[in-house]
Amino acid sequence: MEPNSKPSQRVLFENPNRIEWPTLLLWCGVTVIWFLSLYLAYDVSPFLAGLICTFAMVLHSSLSHEVLHGHPFRSSWASQALVVVSPGLFIPYFRFRDTHLAHHQDARLTDPYDDPESNYLDPAVWSNLPGWQRFVLRSNNLLLGRMLIGPLIALISFMKADFKAIRAKDVKVMRAWLWHVPGVVLVLWIVWNSAMPVWVYLVCAYCALSILKIRTFLEHQAHEKVGGRTVIIEDRGLLAFLFLNNNLHVVHHMHPQAPWFRLPRLYRSNPDRFQSRNGGYVYRSYGQIFRAHLFRAKDTVPHPLWPSQ
Numbered sequence: 557m558e559p560n561s562k563p564s565q566r567v568l569f570e571n572p573n574r575i576e577w578p579t580l581l582l583w584c585g586v587t588v589i590w591f592l593s594l595y596l597a598y599d600v601s602p603f604l605a606g607l608i609c610t611f612a613m614v615l616h617s618s619l620s621h622e623v624l625h626g627h628p629f630r631s632s633w634a635s636q637a638l639v640v641v642s643p644g645l646f647i648p649y650f651r652f653r654d655t656h657l658a659h660h661q662d663a664r665l666t667d668p669y670d671d672p673e674s675n676y677l678d679p680a681v682w683s684n685l686p687g688w689q690r691f692v693l694r695s696n697n698l699l700l701g702r703m704l705i706g707p708l709i710a711l712i713s714f715m716k717a718d719f720k721a722i723r724a725k726d727v728k729v730m731r732a733w734l735w736h737v738p739g740v741v742l743v744l745w746i747v748w749n750s751a752m753p754v755w756v757y758l759v760c761a762y763c764a765l766s767i768l769k770i771r772t773f774l775e776h777q778a779h780e781k782v783g784g785r786t787v788i789i790e791d792r793g794l795l796a797f798l799f800l801n802n803n804l805h806v807v808h809h810m811h812p813q814a815p816w817f818r819l820p821r822l823y824r825s826n827p828d829r830f831q832s833r834n835g836g837y838v839y840r841s842y843g844q845i846f847r848a849h850l851f852r853a854k855d856t857v858p859h860p861l862w863p864s865q
Contacts, residue, residue: 578817579619579628583638586615590643594750594757605752606760611798613644613764618800618816624653627815641739645761646711648736651718651729660812665785666778668859676778679858690857697853699846702773707765770842771799774854777837778861784835791841792820803842806834 590612597605620639622628629635640649655672664670668678675696682690695701696709721729747757779785789796789803796803800816804823807830808814814822823830831838839845848854 574630576628576815579622579815580638582615583619583628586612586619590616594747594752596751598751598756602752602756606756606763609752609757609760610763610767613761614767614798615800616643617764617768618798618802620649620652621656621802622800622816623649624656625812640735641742642736643743643761644764645740645743645758646765647714648732650732650735651714654728654732660809662782662785662809665782666776666859668862671776673772674776675857676859676862677857679862682858693857694853697855697857698851699770699773699849699854700851702769703766706769707762710765710769767795767798770795770845771802773849774839774845775805777855778859779835779837780861781835783833784837786834786837788823788830788834788838789840789842789845790823790838791843793842795842804830806830806837 589608593605593609593612597608616639620642623635623639626632627635628638636649642649659665659671659673661670666674666676668674668676668681677685677693685693692705692709696706718729718733722733744754747754775787776785777787783806786806786809787803788806791803801819802808802816804819807819807823810830810833811819811822
């Protein structure tokens, strides 16, 4: 699968253990509950089925993140086979892999141009936007806005950039979509033959992206020091599980090859070290984040530290 992967990417799959069982067993569980939500739970309770399906898609996305960092097998092909068919439909795994690995160049974090996951804009670009677009992007900087319209904004931006790359004959982007499309057809065929209507499934897929936007909402901030750009959220509840402990985000950036189930222990082993690294950019829980930012922007859309022209 993806036979032309660069050596620098393949090295991420070197694990000391042949199989990481917690990750593999979780993938099996997610797959089972996804099918149950489609074929059994919907007849019992459409709302419950939709909720389970949404959570399954969030966990699958989090597992895709584990795979691109080299889990659960030593073989990249074997690991990628678990997630190349995405129940979330919208993002090809290989595009997620490539953009996320580019994001992990910490010196570029929050860069409006070089960080593919940045939500900041160059102030010069911002100043030339029409008023309605500024309003939309300001709304996207509230947690409520990020959940409601954030997935749509991100998808439009992502699709626009990828289709531009495809028109420019970017082979890598084209190959990623060629791997992705058959998986979309397969997922939609499974849903079509299940108890859940396709339109309900599409709503669940969008809701899954909305939940994932909670995780990415303040993962990174503009900061002069590289270490100060990455958050720690000490939550251990449902959202932390759905995000596979990626809320301990500075721990993940400092130890990108550590599997999800080791991150809490790594953090507990020396919290002062990690909090010193990120300059105290710490939240105690997602509840604290909701109270602080549901209706209030976390920062500005134009990058506050970007050099003026």
